[in-house]
Amino acid sequence: MPLLEEEALKLSEVQRLEGHTDRVWGLAWNPATGADGVPAILASCSGDKTVRIWQQRSPSSISFDCKAVLEEKHDRTVRSCGWSPSGKQLATASFDATTAIWEEHGSDFECVSTLEGHENEVKSVSWDASGSLLATCSRDKCVWIWEVLPGNEFDCVSVLTGHTQDVKMVQWHPTVDVLFSCSYDNTIKVWAEDGDTDDWRCVQTLSESNSGHTSTVWALSFNVTGDKMVTCSDDLTIKVWGVDIIRLQSGDINASWCHLCTMPGYHDRTIFSVHWSREGIIATGAADDAIRLFGESEDHSADGPSYKLLLKKEKAHAMDINSVQWSPTGSMLLASASDDGTIKIWKLESMQ
Amino acid sequence: MTLGLINANPIVREKKERITRPDVHLHEAVDPLEIYDILLYIELNHDDAVIFDFRSIDIVRDIRDPEHPYSLEQLSVLSEESITVDEKLGRILITFTPTIQHCSMATVIGLCLRVKLKDCFPPHFKVDIKVAPGSHADEEAVNKQLNDKERIVAAIENPNLRQLVDECLYSSEL
Numbered sequence: 001m002p003l004l005e006e007e008a009l010k011l012s013e014v015q016r017l018e019g020h021t022d023r024v025w026g027l028a029w030n031p032a033t034g035a036d037g038v039p040a041i042l043a044s045c046s047g048d049k050t051v052r053i054w055q056q057r058s059p060s061s062i063s064f065d066c067k068a069v070l071e072e073k074h075d076r077t078v079r080s081c082g083w084s085p086s087g088k089q090l091a092t093a094s095f096d097a098t099t100a101i102w103e104e105h106g107s108d109f110e111c112v113s114t115l116e117g118h119e120n121e122v123k124s125v126s127w128d129a130s131g132s133l134l135a136t137c138s139r140d141k142c143v144w145i146w147e148v149l150p151g152n153e154f155d156c157v158s159v160l161t162g163h164t165q166d167v168k169m170v171q172w173h174p175t176v177d178v179l180f181s182c183s184y185d186n187t188i189k190v191w192a193e194d195g196d197t198d199d200w201r202c203v204q205t206l207s208e209s210n211s212g213h214t215s216t217v218w219a220l221s222f223n224v225t226g227d228k229m230v231t232c233s234d235d236l237t238i239k240v241w242g243v244d245i246i247r248l249q250s251g252d253i254n255a256s257w258c259h260l261c262t263m264p265g266y267h268d269r270t271i272f273s274v275h276w277s278r279e280g281i282i283a284t285g286a287a288d289d290a291i292r293l294f295g296e297s298e299d300h301s302a303d304g305p306s307y308k309l310l311l312k313k314e315k316a317h318a319m320d321i322n323s324v325q326w327s328p329t330g331s332m333l334l335a336s337a338s339d340d341g342t343i344k345i346w347k348l349e350s351m352q
Numbered sequence: 353m354t355l356g357l358i359n360a361n362p363i364v365r366e367k368k369e370r371i372t373r374p375d376v377h378l379h380e381a382v383d384p385l386e387i388y389d390i391l392l393y394i395e396l397n398h399d400d401a402v403i404f405d406f407r408s409i410d411i412v413r414d415i416r417d418p419e420h421p422y423s424l425e426q427l428s429v430l431s432e433e434s435i436t437v438d439e440k441l442g443r444i445l446i447t448f449t450p451t452i453q454h455c456s457m458a459t460v461i462g463l464c465l466r467v468k469l470k471d472c473f474p475p476h477f478k479v480d481i482k483v484a485p486g487s488h489a490d491e492e493a494v495n496k497q498l499n500d501k502e503r504i505v506a507a508i509e510n511p512n513l514r515q516l517v518d519e520c521l522y523s524s525e526l
């Protein structure tokens with residue numbers, strides 16, 4: 001990983017995407033695009049109740065144009081969006097308490113299904129690695145798991161209770177069907193299907209007593225191999241957690257996560273988003289309008305890995321940053337979304 | 353469920369004589385006294401008894417006859433000292449004192465403050481709102497909810513809550 005050596009890094013602004021008329025809350029890169037001659041596609045969702053689809057002009061250019069606006073569906077803020085692993089469907093989660101599923105038909109996107117059930121604002125949506133399960137979470141404190149069936153049928157297979165407050169984000173593990181959620185109750189919960197009973201249940205809670213966060217946990221992200229997870233919080237820290245990945249992948253639902261490292265002192269306002277790139281760089285987006293990049297430090301103690309700040313981009317946006325997402329294709333592109341209503345595309349390069 | 357007024361006998365202070373201050377302009381320095389002037393015109397109509405579970409933003413309203421339409425200044429909720437501005441960092445801190453220890457109106461007051469102040473200063477300014485230390489039984493929990501941006505946005509989008517906030521703000525302009 002040459003970029004993590006002691007070379008200076010720079011994050012250059014490539015493009016600023018305008019169009020949304022309210023804050024941009026979430027971003028999602030279409031995983032089936034951006035490589036092999038296929039132009040990259042990025043979805044963004046906003047307080048203006050719409051979702052915008054941005055497409056790279058050509059595989060060799062880093063210019064994005066707005067290809068579609070998904071509107072007149074959600075009645076309130078669209079808070080989160082996520083593509084299925086095949087890239088064929090986009091799920092959008094809204095404060096109107098619904099989750100919509102969209103498919104591209106010709107040059108338009110059509111809503112093919114609406115998932116109802118949450119009592120109030122849906123905050124996040126996530127597809128599992130196989131695309132056969134979808135998870136959503138809400139201020140109603142619940143996490144719902146949906147099974148994806150043929151004909152755009154989505155059946156609820158479980159309503160998971162346990163969080164004592166608003167659930168901010170759900171995220172499936174990258175390789176196994178284990179679900180993670182983080183909440184206003186300051187905890188992260190791990191949910192898995194019990195092999196004996198076929199019921200989903202909470203198998204672990206990471207709270208203050210296990211070196212967890214002391215305020216709302218806003219987001220979580222896995223490294224490419226899935227043996228580590230990074231979380232970010234209103235407590236102004238990011239934390240790295242690890243698991244015995246062999247055990248987890250062998251189907252042991254009790255393989256537990258333990259705290260590896262806490263990074264305090266780098267952020268002075270709420271950290272809303274964190275995302276781990278395939279190359280191992282952790283990006284954060286915070287309420288101080290800055291983007292920060294962290295990487296594993298060479299001099300780790302015997303206790304485990306440690307991380308260092310690689311770069312701080314101050315005033316990356318004019319207002320709070322709500323989401324940062326690395327492009328999945330190794331192009332070293334980072335997208336950021338802000339309260340200022342814009343999305344920025346950044347390129348990470350070494351200065352040499 | 354019917355409710356009595358949450359605070360049937362607020363302590364009401366004399367209104368201070370109004371000094372005319374120039375309008376706030378977005379490009380000038382942010383003056384705490386100007387913010388104070390904008391805010392002190394918010395009136396809380398205690399005619400609406402509001403049950404407010406400060407752990408969630410669901411409200412139940414029980415409408416009564418008007419009884420105590422007093423401004424935040426008169427109820428000592430805000431004073432000129434309540435507002436601090438850090439021009440360099442672009443931060444504004446507003447501290448208010450809910451009228452009684454268990455005032456469930458704290459979150460509504462917080463929303464009113466934010467809606468009233470929206471667009472009053474350059475967009476890079478960050479506003480934090482807290483209850484004065486020692487002024488509320490569940491200070492930490494209330495402060496957390498007062499400053500959760502996502503919860504604030506969702507609350508303002510909620511038509512019932514928005515209507516309540518608009519009524520508080522509108523009545524002060526009469």
